[in-house]
Amino acid sequence: MATVATTQFADRLAEAVERKRSQLVVGLDPRPDLLPVELRGEAQEGREGAARACGRFCRGLVDAVAPYVVAVKPQVAFFEALGADGIAALEDACSYARAAGLQVIADGKRGDIGSTARAYAAAFIEGDAPLADALTVNPYLGRDSLEPYFAACRRDGAGIFCVVKTSNPGSADVQDLVLSDGRPVWQQVAELVAEWGAELVGEHGLSSVGAVVGATHPRAVGEARRLMPQAVLLLPGVGAQGATPADVARAFTSGPASALVNVSRDVIYAFRVAGVDWRSAAAAEASRYARDVWAVSGW
């Protein structure tokens, strides 16, 4: 185990999961065209207004879901689509969530080499006051492209979630290509992730190098659990994309915090279906998902 100055990410996560009895992560995917009525006017005042409205939406969501979730997962793309103002809103949302005691997983799926990878690590998870606690990353460029993130895990108590098997139908195009030994590419990537994360296993037996596995592939979730016994699995795809909490039950066999279920649209835009106050709707759905996931996790 590496010596780190601060608590390791996986340990912070494990403590939060056990304290809150929740493995839920809520995705912050602010879209100006879908905001609640009370924010709609501001959202139409150009990019700056839209970014401000998205920022207020994120703060409101953090307040609403904080009791029920261990982390929020801002999707960087939605902020980038609003330019520099959007990034200011992202910075605000992240620091607000961290101040509320939540882990922040920046969903950027970054992947690049050398000094560029170091710049992404600096942008997201490095130093004394990082933007986020963890970052999602892409494995296609190989181990050395991820080394700067591993360094941030060792030194700054950061975490990463490496994309292994995604929830979309097109994930088959590359991830399911069959290797000479008969396994699909994603299973070899899973083994690499397990290997890369071995040096970053914390006191709860979980590594700060986690993996993204789509909940829409229940059999892959089980196989991923077997191939990466110490990785925290981040499972998107529950809710709007069709998977249910029951589909991910087998992800939790390595401990209560060994998997996190991310729900985005079903929580943050719940008001569009329920027709009630957006904060209350988000809180109600987060509470319901947290309870359902905890129940299937068997802890």
Next chain:
Amino acid sequence: MATVATTQFADRLAEAVERKRSQLVVGLDPRPDLLPVELRGEAQEGREGAARACGRFCRGLVDAVAPYVVAVKPQVAFFEALGADGIAALEDACSYARAAGLQVIADGKRGDIGSTARAYAAAFIEGDAPLADALTVNPYLGRDSLEPYFAACRRDGAGIFCVVKTSNPGSADVQDLVLSDGRPVWQQVAELVAEWGAELVGEHGLSSVGAVVGATHPRAVGEARRLMPQAVLLLPGVGAQGATPADVARAFTSGPASALVNVSRDVIYAFRVAGVDWRSAAAAEASRYARDVWAVSGW
């Protein structure tokens, strides 16, 4: 061929290459710690100052290299590392370069699914006044994750460069895994890229769906050319990473604009070696690389 309202990206590129007799792209990788002395003071005034200094550096570089290059390739990570101020500097650098008649290739290596991919397309290459002409993307998530970019190519004359085989040693970890038919993963990705780009071939016989292939693997460059005959190959790795213009000669067999050579550090930080004015040093190196590449291209 798809009907598009504006000129296709591949055609704009082909015209610029033939007009300028250059296949050179200069990478804009501004790093506050490496800036010229005259910008160093400002660069030390917090993130805002650093972003301002980087913005001035990029503008100066655009002025210096514009006669010799067809495109600049801002590396998004270096701007993101400076937060919202950095993104404002990126926006400024991109619009300044486009006003100077250069194509702008945003090097973001983005890759995500569904509405997230649509948000990245909107952030970078969509609409009437996009940030950039083209974006680098990651193929690991499959075809449907790239569909929003293809739509921007069709509708807005945008381009993409899909990462196929990268220049770093670690590229072997996933890209060189051997498939059941004996080929490495990256060659299958190359075939997918050729297939995806077939509908976006312009009047010069080149597709607006290009590919990133590291110049540090000369044999792979030749093989990539064969597998993707109509793709514009974007070749990083020349200069500081060790490849020479001669290593990429075989990339140009599909036409003068069928490959672009990117040089970053060797041009933009040339002043650190040459000890002359940074603009003059960048101009001199860009001129030299453009001439050398044109010579080996055989056109």
